[in-house]
Amino acid sequence: xxxxxxxxxxxxxxxxxxxxxxxxxxxxxxxxxxxxxxxxxxxxxxxxxxxxxxxxxxxxxxxxxxxxxxxxxxxxxxxxxxxxxxxxxxxxxxxxxxxxxxxxxxxxxxxxxxxxxxxxxxxxxxxxxxxxxxxxxxxxxxxxxxxxxxxxxxxxxxxxxxxxxxxxxxxxxxxxxxxxxxxxxxxxxxxxxxxxxxxxxxxxxxxxxxxxxxxxxxxxxxxxxxxxxxxxx
Numbered sequence: 001x002x003x004x005x006x007x008x009x010x011x012x013x014x015x016x017x018x019x020x021x022x023x024x025x026x027x028x029x030x031x032x033x034x035x036x037x038x039x040x041x042x043x044x045x046x047x048x049x050x051x052x053x054x055x056x057x058x059x060x061x062x063x064x065x066x067x068x069x070x071x072x073x074x075x076x077x078x079x080x081x082x083x084x085x086x087x088x089x090x091x092x093x094x095x096x097x098x099x100x101x102x103x104x105x106x107x108x109x110x111x112x113x114x115x116x117x118x119x120x121x122x123x124x125x126x127x128x129x130x131x132x133x134x135x136x137x138x139x140x141x142x143x144x145x146x147x148x149x150x151x152x153x154x155x156x157x158x159x160x161x162x163x164x165x166x167x168x169x170x171x172x173x174x175x176x177x178x179x180x181x182x183x184x185x186x187x188x189x190x191x192x193x194x195x196x197x198x199x200x201x202x203x204x205x206x207x208x209x210x211x212x213x214x215x216x217x218x219x220x221x222x223x224x225x226x227x228x229x230x231x232x233x
Contacts, residue, residue: 041225042225042226043223043224043225044097044223044224044225045222045223046090046208046222046223046224047078047219047220047221047222047223049073049076049220050073050076051073052071052072052073052078052088054090054091054092055071055088055089055090055091056088056089056090056091056122057070057071057086057087057088058086058087058088058089058122058124059084059085059086059124059212060084060085060086060124063083063084063085065083065084067086069081070083070084070086070212071088071212074218076220077218077219077220078210078218078219078220078222079106079216079217079218080112080210080211080212080216080217080218080219081212081216082110082111082112082212082213082214082215082216082217083212083215084212085124085212085213086124086211086212087115087118087126087209087210087211087212088209088210088212089115089118089122089207089208089209090207090208090209091207092207093205093206093207094182094205094206094207094208094224095182095204095205096182096183096184096226096227097181097182097224097225097226097227098179098180098181098224098225098226098227099114099116099178099179099180099181099182099208099222099223099224100177100178100179100221100222100223100224100225101114101177101178101180101210101219101221101222102175102176102177102178102219102220102221102222103133103175103176103178103217103218103219103220104170104172104173104174104175104176104217104218105135105172105173105215105216105217106173106215106216106217106218107172107215107216108172108215109135109169109171109172110134110135110214110215110216110217111133111134111135111213111214111215112133112134112210112211112212112213112214112217113130113131113132113133113134113142113210113211113213114130114131114133114178114180114208114209114210114211115128115129115130115131115144115207115208115209115210115211116128116129116130116131116180116182116187116202116206116208117129117147117182117202117203117204117205117206117207118206118207118208118209119145119147119203119206119207123145125144125145125157126144126145126209127144127145127146127147127203128144128145128147128206128209129141129142129143129144129147129149129187129199129202130142130143130144130211131178131180131189131197132163133176133178133211133217134214135169135172136167136169137163138163138168138169138176138178138191138196139163139165139189139191139196139197140160140161140162140163140197141160141161141163141187141189141197141199142158142159142160143158143159143160144158147159147202147203148201148202149161149199149201149202150199150200150201151199151200152199161197161199162197163189163191163196163197164195164196164197165191165194165195165196165197166194168191168192168193168194168196169191169192170192175220176191176192177191177192177193178190178191179193181227182202182227183227184202184204185200185201185202185203185204186198186199186200186202187199187200187202
């Protein structure tokens with residue numbers, strides 16, 4: 001593999017317990033996202049706007065490509081070429097957080113993704129849960145490398161949980177916004193402010209990654225804030 005430089009939720013005692021907990025988490029996270037827009041909220045910046053400090057870049061070793069041509073910084077944004085396949089992940093692993101990411105297509109709207117709970121190993125297809133950014137499907141959740149997503153459908157080597165919200169993506173060339181909240185084994189995904197998906201069954205800690213798959217895409221304004229759930233949740 002070319003590159004540069006866990007716990008799962010325990011099963012609920014009943015289906016009712018699982019449903020009530022999910023509903024409570026959803027309500028709390030919705031409130032947290034609304035409250036999180038207040039000025040002065042502490043942030044952990046994942047991208048400094050100048051270079052890829054704090055990130056590890058991984059590409060298909062059979063491609064022979066220079067990772068610096070696949071992942072670069074231009075005009076304050078990360079530019080990902082889309083070929084060869086791969087990803088850039090944070091050096092650090094994270095637990096509970098609200099992730100803010102903005103992206104736009106360079107030219108044709110194609111395919112990319114934002115990985116959560118990436119596990120160690122730096123394989124081309126790591127164990128992770130992907131928030132799909134593919135044009136027309138932004139907000140789908142994909143279980144990669146054996147990652148579990150409760151309620152997902154199996155499709156070959158991956159599992160898929162389709163988004164529940166409608167189309168809210170912006171045209172190629174315009175900036176989109178993803179807000180991804182992870183608390184324990186729970187995840188909620190908002191695209192341009194609209195809830196698109198939620199799931200349970202995730203690992204409780206892992207890296208965050210941006211995918212190279214399809215065509216050129218840019219990312220900017222990448223940061224973490226606290227999910228701001230009530231103590232003990």
